[in-house]
Each structure stands twice: as C-alpha cells, then as structure tokens.
Amino acid sequence: MEQELKAHLKKLMASGDVAGIIALKSERGMAKPYLFADASELECLCLTPKYPMASVARLLLDEDGAARFAIVCRGCDERALRELAKRHQVDLDRLVIVGIPCDEEMARECACPEPFPSVVAVGTKLEQWEAEDIGAAYRAMELDEKLAFWKHQLEKCNKCYGCRNACPMCFCKDCELENALWVKHGRLPPEFPIYHMIRAFHLAGKCIACGECQRACPSDIPLMVLNTLLREDMEELFGYVSGTGADAENPLYTKEEMQ
Amino acid sequence: MKIGVYVCHCGVNISNTVDVQKVISEVSALPTVAVCRDYQYMCSDPGQEMIAKDIRELGLDRVVVAACSPRMHEPTFRGAVEAAGMNPYCFEMANIREQCSWVHEDKEQATRKAADLVKSSVARAALLEPLNSTEVPVTHAALVIGGGIAGIQTALDIANSGYPVYLVEKDPSIGGHMAQFDKTFPTLDCAACILTPKMVDVARHPNIELLTYSEVESIEGSVGNFHVRIRKKPRYVNVSLCTGCGSCATACRLVGRIPSEFDMGLGKRGAIYVPFPQAVPLRYTIDPEKCLMLKHGKCGTSPKCVDACDRDAIDFSMTEEILEVDVGAIVVATGYKEFDPTIKREYKYGTFKNVMTGLELERIFAPSGPTGGKALINGKVPKKIVFVSCVGSRDKRIGNPYCSRVCCMYIAKQAHLLKEKIPDADITVMYTDMRAFGKGYEEFYERVQKEGIKYRRGNAAEVYEEDGVLHVRAEDTLMGEPYELEADLVVLGTGLEPSDAADAIGHMLHLSRSADKFFLEAHPKLRPVDTVIDGVFLAGAAQGPKDIPDTVAQASGAASHVVNLLSKDVILAEPIVAEVNTDVCAGCRICEILCPYDAHAFDEERNVMTINKAICKGCGSCAAACPSGAIAMNHFRDSQIVAQILEVI
Structure with a gap:
C-alpha cells in the first residue's frame, strides 16, 4: 500500500494542485509529521505508527493563510477534521484528503468505530468490521x-x-x-x-x-x-x-x- | 474589605418564618462583615438612609441586602448605594423572601437557609467589581411597525410630542382591521367616523412619514440607534401624480372580477384598486399578481387604466425601493389575524356559504361593503340566525387555549345590529361563558338580551345540512340537554391570532413570544408595553387579543415610553455584558451560534470573536459555552459564582 500511496501522491504533487502533502516521515527509524513539498522526499514517507494528523493540519493551515495541502488521512483523522471544521479550526476547502484504510490489527487496537475514511484513495478497506464494545x-x-x-x-x-x-x-x-x-x-x-x-x-x-x-x-x-x-x-x-x-x-x- | 449586611423583616413576610436575629448573629461573625443590621422595611426611606449612613460613616466597600427578589428591589438599592457614593455594582442582594420565608414552614430550617443564603451573598459581594455604564447617543426618531389603530395612535402621540415617526404599513392603506368594522361595541360608534379622522391626521402630520405598501426588511443596532431598511413595494402608480379620482379603476378590464381582501372576499375589485373609499393615502395600487399588463405584458391593445388616467400617473416600469432610516426606538404594532375556521371542520366553514366569520359579517353591515350595508346573505334576508362563540379560542385541541377577549362582545354587537335590521329575526347565541368585562360591556349585554336575543350556554357541536336547510346541533349545558336549531345564517365568533407579519418582525428584533404566540411583554403587570429588548415596545393586539379601548390605551402607553427615551440625548448602557478576552479566544464561533441577540461579530482579520456591548443583554449563554473561558460575564464572573456556590455546599 505504501508504494501505491507514494505513486498516487507523486501524481498529485505533479498536478500542482497542492502546495505540499501532510504525512509521516521516517527519519532514523522514527516517524514524525512532515510537510512534503518536493516529490523526491516522498521516498521517506511512512504510514505507521498512527499519528493525529488533524492537529498537524490545523496548525499548518493557521500558519499559511491561503495555500492548499493534501493530507494522508485515516478514518479518525477525517472525523477529526470534520469536527474541527465545524468549529472553524480548519478550512476543508484548503485540504485534499488522501484516504487510507487501517488494517484489522490497527482497527482492533483502537476499537475504531469506522477504521476507514469516506473515500479510500489507496488500499482496500475492511469488508466486515464490528468494533469491540469497550463500554x-x-x-x-x-x-x-x-x-x-x-x-x-x-x-x-x-x-x-x-x-x-x-x-x-x-x-x-x-x-x-x-x-x-x-x-x-x-x-x-x-x-x-x-x-x-x-x-x-x-x-x-x-x-x-x-x-x-x-x-x-x-x-x-x-x-x-x-x-x-x-x-x-x-x-x-x-x-x-x-x-x-x-x-x-x-x-x-x-x-x-x-x- | 468592609461589607455591610442589612436583613429586612419585610413587615412580617420574612420575620414570621426566619429568625432575623439569629441570621444577624451568624453573619456578623464573618471576617469581611463590618456591620450587620436589621430593619422592618429595608426598602423604605429610613431603611435606605440606614445603609447610606453606614457607607458614609464606616466607609463600606460592599453592601448586601437580604430581603425580597432582586427583580423587585435591586434597582432601588443600587440607586440608594450610588447616591451614597458607592459603585452600584458593588451591591448584592440575597433573596430570603421568595426563595426562603415564603416557601418554607419550619422556622429553624428556614433560618438556617436564610443564613446560608446571606453568607453566600457575602462571599460573592467580596469579589464584585465596580462597573461603569457607558453613554450611548440617542437618535431622536421612532419607527412604528403596523398602521392599524394601535400604530396610528402610537405614531400620532409620538409625533405630537415633536419627534419624527416613520409609520410602516404593509397594505396600500392604513386603518387595519378597525377600518373593516361597521360599528364598535358597546357604544355603537361608527368605526369609520372615529377612525378616519385619525388616519387623515397621520397623513397630514408634519412629523409623520407614512410608508404604506412597505415592509421592514431588516433592523440592526440597539436602543437609541437602530438602523432600519424598509422595502417600498412598487404601486405602479406615481403617488405624487395620482389624485385618487378612480377613473383607472372603473376602466380596468378586470373591474369587479377580483375578490377584495378588504371585503373578506365578499366584494370584488379590479386589478388597479384602493382597498376602500376612505383609504389613506387615497392613491391607487396595481395588483401585480392580477394585472394583465404586469403578468402577461399585454392588456388588449393598450392598458385601459393608462388611457383613463389624465395625469399619466401609471408607471409599469416602477420597481421596489429600499429606504434606510435611523431611529432610536421601535414600536411593534403588527396586530392580529382572524382565526381560520376551516380547521374546525365540524362547522363546515367553506362548505356552506351561509356559514361565515365575524369579520365577514362585519363587511355585510358596512355601508361601503359588498351589500351596501343591507343584511343580505347570499342575496337573501336571513330569519334564523345562530352565533357560535369561541371558534379558535379557549380550544386546547387546536392549540389556542386563550380567550380572544373581543368575541363575546362583537357577537353581542352583531346580534344587536342584525335585530335592528331584521326585527323579526330569531337570533340565538351559543356561548361558552359570557365575558363582558369592559366599561359598559355588561350593560350592553343586558340590553341585547332584552331585545330578544337568546343566549344558550354550551357551544355548538356541529353544523350540517338537511333538505337544503342548515342545522346547528348543540348542548345546552345549563339545561343539560342536547338541542338543534335550523339556521339561515351561522356566524362563527372567530378568535384572534398573531398576524403573519409577527414572525419576521419578531425574528428581526429577537422578541420573545408567550405561549399564545403573541409577543411577550417585559413584565405581565408592571411593564406591559416594554419588551426585554431595550428600545422596542409593543402596542395593541400584537401583544395579545385586545379590544379598541385597550389597544388605544396601550398605544399611548408605548408612545409615552418612546418619548421618554427620545427626550434624552444619551442613555446609559448596562455594563453587565459579556466581554471577550481576544488573547484567549480560539475563534471556534460557538458563542455566535448561541447568542439570542446577534450581539457577536467575528473579526475575520484577527480570527477572534467580538461582542457589541450595546446589543448584549448579559444573558451569559456565550460565557457558559466558551470552551476556553475566553468570555467573561461582567458581574457574573466564574470566580464570583463559584464563591457563592461554595458557601452553600
């Protein structure tokens, strides 16, 4: 899925539609949130561990008044962005959501109610999923x-x-x-x-x-x-x-x- | 900190249930309390002087009065401490009457609660901050919305006091419902004779700008400074050229083919019309929904009205105009509409032509009405007449539990007028309870009964037709027996509902409605013409069903409040308002959604919320909802409230 995503993002970047891509970058065996502005950097992109990307988008959008960004989003990230938008903390028109699904293991770990975003750009979402009732x-x-x-x-x-x-x-x-x-x-x-x-x-x-x-x-x-x-x-x-x-x-x- | 505490006996209202001396001894022990005294009537002059003397001599920082509800006497005591040189917002009131002595019987427990309430107020008083009112300039002009008798009277009273008035009426003429009546109860004055001179006065008054066929589009601002946009609908007739001669109306191809709203659909008009001959202004209006020229762009070879008009007053190219005015005060006089009895299917209104409403019958009586004042119902003189009262009033099933207050009397009047016109008529009034409460009303009711009009208690169950004759089935609740009457005419004593215009106007001004959907006054007894919005007043049936004398009285009352306001150059704005700490505000805009008064405005540039102090009513919704505590409610800060709560838990 990672390779497929990188290819997808390269295309997106080439289209000139976005100023950068918000995703995780692998560095010295660790991951950090990063704004990819150059296609060559995408080689270092990684998908795990899970990270609250919506917070990154909120801070970044605040910094730059007009630019549009793509953001690699899991189900939870998309939900967070939506709630933030309702409170005027992010402008969804300035974000291109690149949806990725979580695998079963990750979904189970979070007891996630919906481990995939509304539109899945790469990867396949879990066909059958019922979250554990933690209450x-x-x-x-x-x-x-x-x-x-x-x-x-x-x-x-x-x-x-x-x-x-x-x-x-x-x-x-x-x-x-x-x-x-x-x-x-x-x-x-x-x-x-x-x-x-x-x-x-x-x-x-x-x-x-x-x-x-x-x-x-x-x-x-x-x-x-x-x-x-x-x-x-x-x-x-x-x-x-x-x-x-x-x-x-x-x-x-x-x-x-x-x- | 030196706090003075004053416990009131309220005669015996408090001291009968609360041991005042015990409260005093407990409160005196508090370290912040410098003095604690009691008095029989703290609100009286000696009581107020006791407080003033202590402020002057002991140098008190805060004053707490334990007495009745602050709604009753907070203004009194704020005034008293201010006169003695203390900031009025350093005053705090503990309610030990409504919330203690009046609702408890056990003296010991009531005393404990009273002491707790006073201690709690002392804790809050220590944290109160002095606040200062800001001065707001007043625009010396008023807006009156609605040109019925309420709006007319209000406008005249304000204008006579020397202030400019904009009187806005949605219809082509002022006059309202009163203009539709033939005679008024109980004096049987001719409605037109007493109303039309006032209408003329309005039109001629140098201080009144009459804006008929116009609607209020938007209202911004607050007391003293409202900015109003008024939409003048196009009449398609140049009013400065039109002389009201009526040649155009006679010439119109559609003359006598369009149901007249003024005649409740019983009479007919043309596409160019005046609602009634005494209309003010007496200027013609073209109905854009009906006029062939306006609807289809063609009226024969040429529009007949244009040909008939010597003055070239007709102008099909006319468009609506927006007028912007600034006023300091607004009176809402949007009146009522008649209840639509089609909902009450058992009375078959709309099915049988001989079932009509009170207002329709009113037009039959009118000399200028569709029958020229003759008592003809669908061409015939009715001999058997039944009135049904409370149609759309005192009826929980249809959601109108209230009494419409005028129906009993207008039924009595109409029964009398019918009897006068048709002496051999057999008239029965089916009533729920007879309400003849006004001056001369009971006497009139008695007179009508003596004229041979039969009153039977118990309302009609249904109206049906058999062999071409209407029957009304009812139960006589005094005799305890069902009965039926034949009728040539059934008159429904339809009740009153708020006019349709009330929705939009109420929304624009953020006015509250009471359960009956009429506008809510600020206080049901002591502030019947005020609303909770400063600078906005109520007149007439917009506030609740009313007869003409009450409407006129309230209209004059509203006018006096307006004049009171306009006579000042500046007013003091209440400092108990919410304030935003813009350093903390994250711009989530939740407060904006919750504000009932539109006092919030978002500053896009700084990405923070701002609050217009002049509009804010200090309700505190925003401060409570703000997740980051960026909004502080003056005089009700979290710290002040928490101190107060901690003292009683």
Missing part, C-alpha cells in the same frame, strides 16, 4: 461499582495533561484544566472527578474515538470507556455522531427558538 463491562456494573471504578482509575492521574495534549479536538489557547478555579494547582491526584469531568464535558459531541488520549496516558486510565459512553449518549439522546458530515449540526451548539 460493555462498565455498563454491567452496579452504580456503586461504577463510582468505585472511576475513583480507582482517576486516582492514578498524575495530571500530566497528556490526554489533552494528544487530543486532536483540543484547540483552545487557554485550557480550563489549568484554571485554578476549577482544578487546584499543586494537588495530586486532581480532586475527583473535576479534571476528567471537564474533559468529558468539553468532548461531548466532539470526541471522534481516535484513542489518542488513552494511548498517551502513562497511568493507563481507560479514558476510551468514558469517551465511548459519551459518544453513546450523544447518539441516543440527540441522534448525533461526531465526525459525521458538515451538515450534521452539533445539538449542543444549537438554540431553541426563544420561548
């Missing part, structure tokens, strides 16, 4: 068990802000998690459950289930359980699945006609 064990608990579960899990938090830093949906310049009015400074673990509660509130209707927060967490807090429950609530209560097309309005940001 199942939690839902089976009694109420007091649920409380005990979170008390135990959130006690592990050492407030490294990794979950927030990795999250492609976090774009605020000042973060309420650093506001001492809500989350007291110099206290570990943070007061239960305010830190994670704020994140949960901010991610309702926003989390696109990429799993970056959980991967970033050094304390192995099962953040995706919380996020999965949030996504379920949004769908059940409001019929909204975040990451869907631009015409799907976020119900939390709509107002009823004044009574």
